[in-house]
Amino acid sequence: MSLEEKRAWIYTVVAVVVPAVYFAMILSQVPGADVTRIAYVRPLLTAVGVSIVLNVAATIVASILARDDIAPKDERERQIDRHGEYVGFYVMSVASVVPLVLAMAEAPHFWIANALYLAFVLAALTSSIVKIVAYRRGL
Amino acid sequence: MVKPTKVTNSIRTLRFQHGEMTQAELARRIGVTRQTVIAIEQGRYSPSLEMAFRIARVFKVPLDEVFHYPDDAEGDD
Numbered sequence: 001m002s003l004e005e006k007r008a009w010i011y012t013v014v015a016v017v018v019p020a021v022y023f024a025m026i027l028s029q030v031p032g033a034d035v036t037r038i039a040y041v042r043p044l045l046t047a048v049g050v051s052i053v054l055n056v057a058a059t060i061v062a063s064i065l066a067r068d069d070i071a072p073k074d075e076r077e078r079q080i081d082r083h084g085e086y087v088g089f090y091v092m093s094v095a096s097v098v099p100l101v102l103a104m105a106e107a108p109h110f111w112i113a114n115a116l117y118l119a120f121v122l123a124a125l126t127s128s129i130v131k132i133v134a135y136r137r138g139l
Numbered sequence: 140m141v142k143p144t145k146v147t148n149s150i151r152t153l154r155f156q157h158g159e160m161t162q163a164e165l166a167r168r169i170g171v172t173r174q175t176v177i178a179i180e181q182g183r184y185s186p187s188l189e190m191a192f193r194i195a196r197v198f199k200v201p202l203d204e205v206f207h208y209p210d211d212a213e214g215d216d
Contacts, residue, residue, distance in 0.1 A: 001174065002172045002173075002174040002175075004172075005174070074170065074171035074172050074175050075171070075175075075186070075187055075190060076171065076172075076175040076178060076184050076186075077172070077175070135174075137183065138178065138182075138183030138184055139183075139184060
């Protein structure tokens with residue numbers, strides 16, 4: 001497995017685990033509660049920060065353990081990267097309609113922020129899964 | 140999702156004919172990862188024209204001795 005494919009796997013795992021923990025923690029407080037009183041800002045920022053740190057740390061470890069020499073992306077890796085980002089862009093575009101509609105409807109910030117975070121997560125997840133499939137099965 | 144390519148290649152055979160060159164060695168010579176060479180050999184990736192020429196130059200053979208395209212490919216105009 002190339003380093004770039006490993007990065008896609010790392011990104012996928014982090015994009016599943018961290019948001020899952022965050023949403024489990026936050027959404028469990030919703031039933032019967034006033035969402036305007038749920039403290040979601042710090043946990044959301046923490047989730048974003050933890051995702052970034054985990055991605056960077058895991059990538060550094062993968063790079064150190066890589067048996068092959070570290071080199072810039074080759075043409076296939078650049079193509080797969082572009083393809084994954086392209087699909088992720090479309091998922092983000094569609095998913096971000098939800099927070100947009102919520103904002104227009106003057107929904108509580110809690111729902112707008114979490115819908116936007118979910119849109120980012122879905123885009124990141126889709127992008128990295130598309131890359132993994134391309135690495136495994138071809139473009 | 141994956142568009143099947145009709146292009147086939149003889150890279151594996153050519154490697155063995157050229158001093159049992161490894162995939163890693165071929166990858167180093169053409170400037171790609173070993174995984175990309177594997178993907179090309181297995182038909183999971185169609186290289187660019189430039190990369191195809193570089194592969195042919197490594198083996199010192201014409202391009203069509205490395206890559207093959209069927210004459211009666213379906214869907215041709």
